[in-house]
Amino acid sequence: MKILNKFLYLGAIIICFTACSKKPDVEYTSTYKMAGDWWVETFEDGAPWDDFQRIYTYNTSDPSSNQLWVDDQKHIWPFKGKFDVDYSSLSFKAKTGIPNLSETGKTIDVIEGKIIPKGGHSKTGVVVDSIYLKLKFSDGGGSTYELKGHQRTGFFEDEY
Secondary structure, eight states, X not given: OHHHHHHHHHHHHHHHHHHTOOOOOOOOOTTTTTOEEEEEEEEETTEEEEXXXXXXXXXXXXXXXXXXXXXXXXXXXXXXXXXXXXXXXXXXXXXXXXXXXXXXXXXXXXEEEEEEEEEEEOTTOOEEEEEXXXXXXXXXXXXXXXXXXXXXXXXXXXXX
């Protein structure tokens, strides 16, 4: 019985030491400050086009890439494409002919875009990042579309 108690005591000590281990280092992708869920309003040639809709920005499978997926999950146009980004300025690079993976044979032109840290407010006034994108779609009749909005907080009160 004494031997069993010694093993239990030794096991408890081992558990205590391993449970108090150092916090692991978290590795981020190169675009983590630009990734998120966003509530955006859409404007067609400067005129309001739709209420707030949700879009997503997320990293590609290459963690060191200077590209970011932008996806509206078919809420607005629909569109999904890999946009070139400049991480140091949190901006989207202008580029034409990006394949629209939501619509076969269609393309997206990025005219400009930016993420502004703490540049927006949620529905209830919480300070969050803001997003701005100016786009053209090959099937958009030549119109320019602006997506202006803010990062989603996840709070029920801030949902649209």
